[in-house]
Every structure is written in C-alpha cells, then in structure tokens.
Amino acid sequence: MKRFLRSLLAKYMLIIFMALILLQLTYFMLALVNIVGMNLAGHPPLDEKFSEEEVEQEWHEAASNMKNVSKEEMSEHFSKWSEKYTEASMFWIDENGKLILEKNVEEALPQEWTSTFAVEFIKERYGGDPFTVIAFVGTNKEQGFIVTEMPRSAFNPPIVDIYDKYGSLLTIGVVVIIFLFIVVSFLFFRGIRKRLLQLQEAMELRDTDGLPIEVNIMKKDEIGQLENTFNQMVTELRDSKRREKEEEQLRRELIANLSHDLRTPLTKIRAQSDSLKQEDLSTDGKNALQAIDSSIYNTARLIDNLMSYTLLSASKYTFEPKKIDIIRFVRESLATWYPSFEEANFGIDVNLAPINDAKWVVDPLWFGRILDNLFQNVLRHAKSGNYISVKTKTTEHYDVIIISDRGAGMNHPSYEKGIGIGLSIVDMMVKEMNLEWDIDSNEKGTTIRIKRSR
Amino acid sequence: MVRVLYVEDDGEIGEWITKDLTDRGYEVIWLPSGNKIDSYISMVDIVILDIMLPGLDGFSLGRRIKKEKEELPILMLSARTAVEDKIEGLDFAEDYLTKPFHPDELAARIEVLLRRFQKRNDILDIRHLRVYSKDMRIVHKQTNEEILLTGKQYHLFFYFIRHLNQILTKEQLYESVWGETFLEGDKTLMVHIRYLREKIELNPAKPTIIETIRGIGYRVKL
Numbered sequence: 001m002k003r004f005l006r007s008l009l010a011k012y013m014l015i016i017f018m019a020l021i022l023l024q025l026t027y028f029m030l031a032l033v034n035i036v037g038m039n040l041a042g043h044p045p046l047d048e049k050f051s052e053e054e055v056e057q058e059w060h061e062a063a064s065n066m067k068n069v070s071k072e073e074m075s076e077h078f079s080k081w082s083e084k085y086t087e088a089s090m091f092w093i094d095e096n097g098k099l100i101l102e103k104n105v106e107e108a109l110p111q112e113w114t115s116t117f118a119v120e121f122i123k124e125r126y127g128g129d130p131f132t133v134i135a136f137v138g139t140n141k142e143q144g145f146i147v148t149e150m151p152r153s154a155f156n157p158p159i160v161d162i163y164d165k166y167g168s169l170l171t172i173g174v175v176v177i178i179f180l181f182i183v184v185s186f187l188f189f190r191g192i193r194k195r196l197l198q199l200q201e202a203m204e205l206r207d208t209d210g211l212p213i214e215v216n217i218m219k220k221d222e223i224g225q226l227e228n229t230f231n232q233m234v235t236e237l238r239d240s241k242r243r244e245k246e247e248e249q250l251r252r253e254l255i256a257n258l259s260h261d262l263r264t265p266l267t268k269i270r271a272q273s274d275s276l277k278q279e280d281l282s283t284d285g286k287n288a289l290q291a292i293d294s295s296i297y298n299t300a301r302l303i304d305n306l307m308s309y310t311l312l313s314a315s316k317y318t319f320e321p322k323k324i325d326i327i328r329f330v331r332e333s334l335a336t337w338y339p340s341f342e343e344a345n346f347g348i349d350v351n352l353a354p355i356n357d358a359k360w361v362v363d364p365l366w367f368g369r370i371l372d373n374l375f376q377n378v379l380r381h382a383k384s385g386n387y388i389s390v391k392t393k394t395t396e397h398y399d400v401i402i403i404s405d406r407g408a409g410m411n412h413p414s415y416e417k418g419i420g421i422g423l424s425i426v427d428m429m430v431k432e433m434n435l436e437w438d439i440d441s442n443e444k445g446t447t448i449r450i451k452r453s454r
Numbered sequence: 455m456v457r458v459l460y461v462e463d464d465g466e467i468g469e470w471i472t473k474d475l476t477d478r479g480y481e482v483i484w485l486p487s488g489n490k491i492d493s494y495i496s497m498v499d500i501v502i503l504d505i506m507l508p509g510l511d512g513f514s515l516g517r518r519i520k521k522e523k524e525e526l527p528i529l530m531l532s533a534r535t536a537v538e539d540k541i542e543g544l545d546f547a548e549d550y551l552t553k554p555f556h557p558d559e560l561a562a563r564i565e566v567l568l569r570r571f572q573k574r575n576d577i578l579d580i581r582h583l584r585v586y587s588k589d590m591r592i593v594h595k596q597t598n599e600e601i602l603l604t605g606k607q608y609h610l611f612f613y614f615i616r617h618l619n620q621i622l623t624k625e626q627l628y629e630s631v632w633g634e635t636f637l638e639g640d641k642t643l644m645v646h647i648r649y650l651r652e653k654i655e656l657n658p659a660k661p662t663i664i665e666t667i668r669g670i671g672y673r674v675k676l
Contacts, residue, residue, distance in 0.1 A: 259533070259536070260532075260535075264467075264553065267555070268467060271466050272470075274470060300552075318537060331669075332626070335622070335670050
C-alpha cells in the first residue's frame with residue numbers, strides 16, 4: 001500500500017480526483033452563493049417554491065370537492081388561494097359560459113364564454129406562460145369551471161435561477177478548473193519526461209573503465225525503481241568486468257610464471273655449460289658447448305614467442321597504440337641491433353629516407369617486437385648472406401619499411417621450424433595495428449615489407 | 455674495487471654469477487634473499503636483483519633501495535620476460551636483463567651502469583686519448599697536452615663517454631645535449647661533431663674516436 005501511494009499512478013489518480021472534486025465543489029459553492037444572495041435580496045427561500053404538479057393537483061382537488069358552491073364560498077376559496085400563491089390570478093366561468101367571479105386578473109376577460117372562445121383559450125395557454133390550470137367545479141361539472149393562472153417564473157427551480165444569474169461565472173469556473181487540470185497534468189508529465197531524459201543522460205555517461213555510472217535515486221516511484229534496476233545492472237556489469245580482469249590477470253600470471261619456470265632451468269644449464277668452458281676441452285667438446293649455448297638461446301626465444309602468441313591469440317596482449325615517428329623508431333631499434341650484426345660480420349646498409357608520413361599510430365612495444373623478430377630471423381637464418389638492408393620508401397599507395405637479406409631463403413631446410421611462431425606474431429601484430437606486410441623469399445634472399453597505406 | 459650486491463635465491467645461478475663476476479675483478483656480495491639488504495646498501499656500487507625471491511620480491515626491494523639511495527644503480531636480472539614486468543622493473547631500475555643471459559652481456563651492462571653513475575673514477579684510455587671522466591678532462595697521450603673543448607662539445611663528448619660502446623642516434627644525441635626536439639634535416643649536430651673531431655681526432659677525415667654508423671648515428675667504442 002505504501003508502495004502504491006508512492007507510485008506515479010497514485011499521484012496521477014490524485015490529480016484527477018482533485019479536479020473532479022473541485023468541479024463539484026464549484027457547483028456547490030455557486031449554489032450556496034445563490035441562496036445566500038437571494039436571502040439577502042429578499043427573495044423567497046427555496047422551500048417556499050412549489051412545483052407545477054402540486055399546484056395543478058391541489059386546484060383540481062379543491063374544485064372537485066365543491067358541491068353547489070355559492071359565489072361567497074368561491075370568493076373565499078379564491079382569497080385563500082391567493083394568500084397561498086401570491087402571484088396567482090383566478091376566475092370562475094359557470095355552466096352557461098358566464099364570468100361569475102374574478103380575482104387578480106389583469107387581462108380583460110369576456111363576460112360571456114362561447115365554446116369556441118374556451119377552446120381557443122385552452123389552446124393558447126397550453127404549455128405557455130402563464131401556467132394555467134382549468135378545473136370543473138364539483139364531480140358532475142354542473143357548476144362550470146374555475147381557472148387559475150400563475151407566471152411560470154414563480155415555479156422556476158433554483159438551479160435554473162442560478163444558471164440565469166451565474167451561468168457565465170459557472171462556465172468560467174469550469175473552464176478555469178479544466179485549464180488548471182490541463183496545466184497540472186502537463187507539469188506532472190513534463191516532470192516525468194524530464195526525469196526520464198535525465199536518467200537517459202545518466203545512463204549514457206561512462207566511467208574511465210568504459211562502464212556506466214550508477215545514478216542517484218531521488219524518489220521511490222516507478223522511475224526510482226527503474227533507476228534502482230539500472231544500478232543493479234551496473235553493479236553486475238562491474239562485477240563481471242572485475243572477474244574478467246581477474247581471470248585475465250590470472251592467465252597472464254600463469255603464462256608469466258610458466259615462462260619463468262622454464263627459463264630458470266635454462267639459465268642453470270647455461271651456468272653449468274659456462275663452468276665447463278673453464279675446463280680444458282677438446283675441439284669437439286667446445287663445439288658441443290657452442291651447440292648447447294645455441295639451443296639454450298633458441299629455446300628461450302621459443303618460450304618467449306609461445307608466451308606472446310598465446311596472449312596475442314587470446315587478445316590478452318596489452319595494446320596501447322601511440323603516434324610515433326616511425327623512422328626514428330626504426331633507427332633506435334637498429335642502434336641496438338647493430339652490434340649483433342656487426343659481430344656476425346654482416347654488411348649493414350641503412351637508408352632511412354624521409355617518407356610521406358612518418359607519424360604512425362602503433363604500439364611502440366608491439367612494433368619493437370615486430371622488428372626484433374624480423375632482425376633476429378635475419379641474424380639467425382640469413383647468416384650465409386652476411387648482409388642486411390633496412391630502407392624506407394614512399395610508393396604510390398604506401399609508406400614502406402623494407403628489410404632484406406641475402407640468406408638462403410625461408411624454404412631452405414636450415415630454417416628452423418620455430419620461426420613460424422615468430423612470424424605469426426609479426427602477422428598478428430601488423431594486422432592488429434592496421435598495417436600490411438608481405439614476404440618475398442627465394443634462395444637468393446628474403447625481403448620483407450611493412451606497409452602503411454597513404 | 456667495485457662492489458656488487460647480488461640478490462639471487464637460486465644456488466646454482468648465484469654461485470655461477472658470483473664466481474664469474476669475481477673472476478672479472480668485482481667484489482660480489484651474494485644474498486639469497488633481500489631480508490638483510492639494508493645493511494649493505496651503503497657499501498656497494500651497484501645492485502643486481504632477481505625478481506622472484508623468498509620474502510620481499512625484487513620490485514619491492516628495488517623501490518626500497520631507490521628510496522634510500524637514489525644514486526645507486528640497479529640492474530634487474532630475471533627469468534620474467536613479460537612486457538608488464540619489464541615496464542614495472544624499469545620504472546625504478548636502470549636496466550633489465552632476462553634469463554638466460556650471457557655473462558659477457560651482464561658484465562657489459564654493469565660497466566655501462568657504473569660509468570653512467572660515475573662509479574668508475576678510472577681513467578679511460580681511448581686510442582690516443584686519456585679521459586678523466588670524473589674531472590671531465592681529456593689529455594692527448596702522445597703530446598700530453600690537455601684538449602680544451604667548448605661547452606657543447608664537452609656535453610657531447612662526455613655523453614658519448616657515459617654511453618660507451620652504445621650507438622647513439624642523432625635524435626638521442628641532439629635531444630640530450632641541446633634539450634630540444636630534433637627536427638629532421640637539422641645540421642647543428644653534424645657541425646658540432648665535425649668541430650669536435652677536429653679537436654680530438656688525429657685525422658678528422660678518418661675518425662677513430664667518434665665512429666659514424668651510417669644511417670643510424672654515432673658511437674664511441676672503448
């Protein structure tokens with residue numbers, strides 16, 4: 001019940017009831033004003049008014065009760081009648097059509113009544129003003145008839161009077177109330193509309209985490225309930241997002257720990273092989289150690305790639321694109337790789353010419369990873385060519401970074417199988433950053449182009 | 455003698471690196487956990503930290519050290535390779551090396567850090583030059599004459615000395631020495647390098663000290 005009273009429905013019903021009650025109250029008030037006013041102006045009070053039926057019945061009764069009535073008796077009856085009904089006039093026509101008695105009659109009545117005149121009189125008065133009652137005297141109609149006339153105004157019921165006097169006032173009152181009702185309804189619905197619009201706006205707001213923000217509940221009506229439900233949804237959404245984040249964190253942590261736990265024993269192998277190096281070893285022994293070192297290195301790289309690949313393919317790899325100067329970025333990456341190529345006796349040809357638009361929107365860590373993977377491949381698998389070239393160029397449709405080597409190509413059996421995953425990572429990252437790439441590989445070398453459409 | 459504080463919980467790796475670094479002439483204090491680290495902070499020149507440690511992890515230890523002694527270089531040495539870990543580590547540490555690693559690389563990185571933090575007051579011999587990095591003096595060994603440079607040339611030269619063996623791009627050099635964003639096509643750096651070479655190189659046309667790495671930048675190798 002309490003909830004119902006707080007509802008919008010209850011409020012609107014209250015408005016309607018108020019309007020109806022006010023309307024009725026106006027009638028009542030007007031009637032009251034009328035009565036008080038009439039009393040003040042000396043009008044007869046309401047209860048002294050009488051109805052036409054009463055008058056007619058009384059007149060007929062009185063007439064039929066008369067027997068062999070004399071002129072004096074009739075005169076007495078007339079006097080009594082005119083005492084009771086002050087506005088009444090009356091006269092008596094006998095059985096021979098002679099006017100015998102008249103009282104308060106203002107019009108000129110004929111002394112002799114012909115049947116034609118009588119019919120004409122009846123016809124004229126029927127339903128007209130004054131109100132006229134014609135009754136035969138006695139039960140046998142042997143003493144003619146008596147007639148009484150009263151102006152219709154004497155009978156008017158109070159309501160008709162009020163309409164005459166206060167009709168326009170009443171109409172204005174009703175119009176005002178209807179107008180008020182419309183205004184109140186309008187305000188009521190405008191209030192609702194405003195709150196709904198505010199709610200909509202509040203629902204469209206987003207927090208820093210991209211989730212909607214809870215709204216303040218002002219009232220406990222239907223809209224309040226809607227807001228409450230919305231808040232519940234926000235909470236649920238937040239919970240699920242938090243759970244998702246936790247799971248993601250867990251997954252990341254798991255992969256990171258796994259990688260850590262794999263790398264630690266590799267480091268131990270390295271430690272042991274390194275201490276073996278201190279021993280006096282044969283050439284074969286030294287070669288074996290070299291092979292162990294190389295395997296350790298490759299395994300570590302594979303673990304790393306596997307980890308990145310797992311995160312990437314599950315779209316859990318942190319991606320934060322930024323606008324960076326790509327030429328500068330490539331140059332800095334080359335600066336760190338240069339010593340490795342130098343050590344491996346590579347011919348290094350760098351020509352980072354200005355391109356159409358060097359500001360690329362990429363995740364620097366991702367792009368660094370792409371370059372690392374590609375350079376590493378060249379270093380590992382294109383040794384026979386002893387050459388790397390890194391160039392930038394602007395073509396008709398693209399800005400391009402070109403990395404080429406003179407190795408035996410990717411189809412050569414010396415290419416380890418694990419390279420696939422490294423290139424898959426490059427592929428995923430390049431596509432994710434809205435770039436394109438292609439590989440040309442034959443036995444004379446490999447060329448990789450990373451392209452950004454102009 | 456340079457003192458290295460090394461925190462590593464793995465016995466085999468700890469033993470190996472302690473031995474390797476000792477052989478290279480460092481004094482190594484190896485702790486299996488960070489529990490007693492406070493008493494050593496004031497007496498060492500560089501800290502090498504593992505991340506996964508019993509008790510406080512490497513990140514917390516590193517931050518604590520930096521809070522106490524800002525100028526003590528820290529090198530993180532961990533088998534954790536995730537980008538997030540590296541970012542967190544490099545937030546306070548100067549370097550981050552992942553396991554497995556080559557001991558030569560570790561030693562090289564330690565040297566870079568020591569020079570950057572001027573823990574090495576050693577006199578550097580670079581070809582015909584003798585460089586007193588702490589006093590910021592350069593002496594021509596053959597003539598025993600001190601080479602005097604202008605302000606910017608000093609800046610430039612000792613920036614190279616602090617980043618020995620590293621290739622520095624022209625952007626990096628310009629922005630570190632001039633403190634302004636490098637604009638493509640700006641010749642200021644080239645001009646300054648030329649003047650610097652005229653002062654320090656035996657034959658500026660064939661420089662042996664400041665090497666040009668074509669298309670990338672410059673390098674001063676030890």
